[in-house]
Amino acid sequence: MQQQAATKKNAPDAGKAQDVHVDLIAVVAAVNGCEPCALTIGEADTLPSGPFELGHRSLQSGLRAWVERQTGHPLGYIEQLYTFADRDRVGDEPQQRVISISYLALTRDERAPDGPARRWRSWYDYFPWEDHRAGMPPLVTELIGPALRQWAQSAGDDSLRAERGQRIAVAFGFDDRPWNEELVLQRYELLYEAGLVAESRRGRPEAGVAPVPGRAMVLDHRRILATGIARLRSKIKYRPVVFELMAPAFTLLQLQRTVEALAGRLVHKQNFRRLIEQQELVEETGEMAADTGGRPAKLFRFRHAVLAERQAIGTKLPLTRS
C-alpha cells in the first residue's frame, strides 16, 4: 500500500496536482439520407461539450446531460474515444490544466430538423478528402498530393524527406498503395503538420501555401471528429454498430448506403447482402419497402439477440474499388 499512500498524499492539500479542469466532449454521429453527419452547436463549428461536474454520476451521464442540454438530442449508444491533455489552447494561464475526455455517440436524427441550438453537418464538409464513394476525389490527387509532396521535399535532411514521403503515400494511398479508409486521423495529422489546415496556422500566420479545402472547427474539435470517424470506420467491421444509426425497419440497400456513407467507399452489393444474411444480423419484418423505384425490397430489422449471443462479431464490409 505504500504507493497508495503516495497517491493519496497529494489529494488533501491543494498541491500542484489539484488544478485540473475536465471537459466532456461528444462526437455525435448520424446518417441522414446518404450523408454521414456530426452534430454541432452554436454558430461556429463546435462539438457539444461541457465540464464534468459534481452533479454527474459518471462521465457518461455527464456527457449525456451536456449534449441533451445543448442540443435537445437524447443519446443512445456511447463509447469513450480518447482523453487529451495537450490541447492547443491559446491564452490559457499555465496554472490551468485542461483535460478533455471525448466520446463517440451514435443516433438517428429525424427527431427534429436543424435549429438554432444544433446543426447536423456532413463529415465531408470537414474532411472532403475522405469521401471516396465516387472514386478518389480530384482534390486528393490534384491539390493535397502535390502540396504534401512539397512539404516533404522541404524537409532538411534526406531521411526525414523519405519518411515524410512514405507517410504520405501510406496515408493517402499514393504509389499504388491501397486506400485505407480507417486512417482518418493520420491523414488529418499529416495535413496539420504540413500546415495545410487552418488549425495549424492559428497564432502563427506564416506565408505558406493556401490551406486545403474543408471547414475548420473550433480548438481541436476537428481532430476529435477525425478520431471519432476513424473509430467508427474501424468498428463497423467487427461489431454490429451500424444498426444504431438505422431506423427500426430498413431495406438492405438502405443499410448498405449507410455503411458506405460511413466508410466513404462503395461495397459490392451482392457480397454485402451475403455477408449480412449469413451472419444472421437481421430478420425480415414481413413488410415490403415503400417504393423507392424498381422492384420492392423486403424490410428487415436488426436481430437484437445477436448482441447477447456473441461478442466481437460484426459487419465485415466487403469492399470494392468500383
Place this chain on the structure above:
Amino acid sequence: MQQQAATKKNAPDAGKAQDVHVDLIAVVAAVNGCEPCALTIGEADTLPSGPFELGHRSLQSGLRAWVERQTGHPLGYIEQLYTFADRDRVGDEPQQRVISISYLALTRDERAPDGPARRWRSWYDYFPWEDHRAGMPPLVTELIGPALRQWAQSAGDDSLRAERGQRIAVAFGFDDRPWNEELVLQRYELLYEAGLVAESRRGRPEAGVAPVPGRAMVLDHRRILATGIARLRSKIKYRPVVFELMAPAFTLLQLQRTVEALAGRLVHKQNFRRLIEQQELVEETGEMAADTGGRPAKLFRFRHAVLAERQAIGTKLPLTRS
C-alpha cells in the same frame, strides 16, 4: 462560439466543476520466459500510478515519470487504455472527484530482477482462468462454471436468469461455444457482479460462496489490468506489437511462445511461421540460436521498416485447439 463561452465560463472561478484529481496509472507488461507479467509496486498488488502534475508536459510523459520513479523501469511503447471516473473508492469525501487515466505499456524486463520497489507478477496469478495453453483449466469447469450458474439461478425473474446464463456461456465458452481469449474484461466483470472476486465483497461482507482463486489487487487495479490484457490480446492480431516484448534477436519459437503467453492459448507452429514470414515482419540476422535442444534455429529480428510501410497490418495469430 456560444458553447465555447459556456465551457470557459466555469474555468476562471472555482466553480463546482473544479475539484478534480487526475491519476495516471500503468499496466506495464512483459513476457518473462513463458509467463506474461505485469509490473507491480510495493508490498500490495498495486499498479504503478501517480497524480498528473503541472510539471508534466503531457499525460504520457507524466506516466513515464511516475513509472520510472516508482520502479526504476523506463518505458518504451505506450498506449492509452481507458479513463475511469466511477472508481469504487471508499471514504472519499463527495467533494473530491477522482479520474484515472490508464495506459498500457510494453517492455522487456531483464534490466534487473524483482526488487523492493518493483515486482513482476504473472497475469495468471490474478486471472488463473485466463490461461488456456494447457486446455481449459479445471478451475473453470469445476469451480467457476457451477458458481456462476448458481448466481444466474438466483436471479429474480426468468428473463434475467436467461440473460445471465447467456452472458456466462458466451464469456466462458460453455455450451459448445468457442473460447474467446479477448473477453478478459467481460469475464472479470461477470465474476465481480456475481460476488466471486474479493474486490466486489469489500465493505459488504456477505455470507456467500467463497471467492474464486486468483489474487486480488488494490482498489480497481485488477479491472484495469484486465482491460490491458484484453487490449493486448486483441491488438497482437492486427498490429505488430509483440515485437515490443521481444529481445532484439529471437527465434520463431520464442516469438510464438510469447504470443501464446499473451493469448493464453496455443497456436499451430507451422501456420504461425507461415504467417510471420509471408507478412515479412522479420528478417534473418544470419546467426543461429544458442542451443535450446534440438536442431538449431535461425535468429530473426523485427523489420522496423514495416511500421512505416503499412498501417494496420499485424500478426493475425492462427489459433488452434490442441
Place this chain on the structure above:
DNA sequence: CTCCATTATACTCATCAAGAGCATAATGGA
C-alpha cells in the same frame, strides 16, 4: 556409435471467406 527425443523447416490438402461478375425477378414510367 546408435537410437531417440527435440526442435526446425518444407510441403500438401481441404475448407472457406471474399472479390467479382452473370442472370433473373419485380416494379413504375415513357
Place this chain on the structure above:
DNA sequence: TCCATTATGCTCTTGATGAGTATAATGGAG
C-alpha cells in the same frame, strides 16, 4: 411494350487458414 431501376439468386476464382505429413539437424542416453 420497352426500359430504367432495384432486388435477389448463383457461380467462379482466389487466397487465407486450419490441420496434417514429412524431412532436417542437433545433443544426450544407452
